[in-house]
Amino acid sequence: MPSILVINPNSSQKVSDNLEKILVPPPNTNLFFYTAPAEAPKEIDGTESLIESEQVVLPDLLAKGLHEAYDGYLVCCYSDHPLIHSLAKSTTKPVLGIMQATLLYSYSNARLNKLFVLTSTSGWNATLDEAITSFGGAGVFPAQKFQRTRALDVLVLSLADEDEFAKISRRVAEVFDEYKEDKIDAVLLGCAGMAGLDEKLLALYPEVVFVDSCKVGVEFLSALTRLC
Structure with a gap:
């Protein structure tokens, strides 16, 4: 086994x-x-x-x-x-x-058209966008598939806390509003500390695929x- x-x-x-x-x-x-x-x-x-x-x-x-x-x-x-x-x-x-696994998923699932990475803190935004660019191998950010990474600005060790979910859900709503013209159909949860948030966010946005990286x-x- x-x-x-x-x-x-x-x-x-x-x-x-x-x-x-x-x-x-x-x-x-x-x-x-x-x-x-x-x-x-x-x-x-x-x-x-x-x-x-x-x-x-x-x-x-x-x-x-x-x-x-x-x-x-x-x-x-x-x-x-x-x-x-x-x-x-x-x-x-x-x-x-786990990042590479979500990128494999995003490219292999033909049903997904536009998505972005949601990470923990904004210090990761540029680093993860660079990693997405590198993974694609073309040397440019794949803007036809991805929007730029956005952050919850919640500490990693607090992401799984029940009392932080209200803040998390408000921040997700703000990002969706920012990207409302993109018709986002998937979000890659960009932190191991977000394990389990996929189901909670899906309950709020059933039309969006939330991808738990782990x-x-x-x-x-x-x-x-x-x-x-």
């Missing part, structure tokens, strides 16, 4: 606990969960903490022999996290980032474990 290691590359056990609560393993697949050691950043909020995270997590995975212990590895940080690339060089098993990541990676 294929096994997937769900990697939380920050040291917040709260984020890992939420992932474990939300994620459902695909048929005949086992999910295991890893939280970065305490010396890793508690919250990843930009380039510096991305690098710090990779410098702590990769040696820990290698030292514990975890890099070959599972059939696939899901890096749960919505970015082009350096761990995706360094771990892929250190194992023969497939490695996938759920989609598990599904794509499960397929890769069978194909690779």
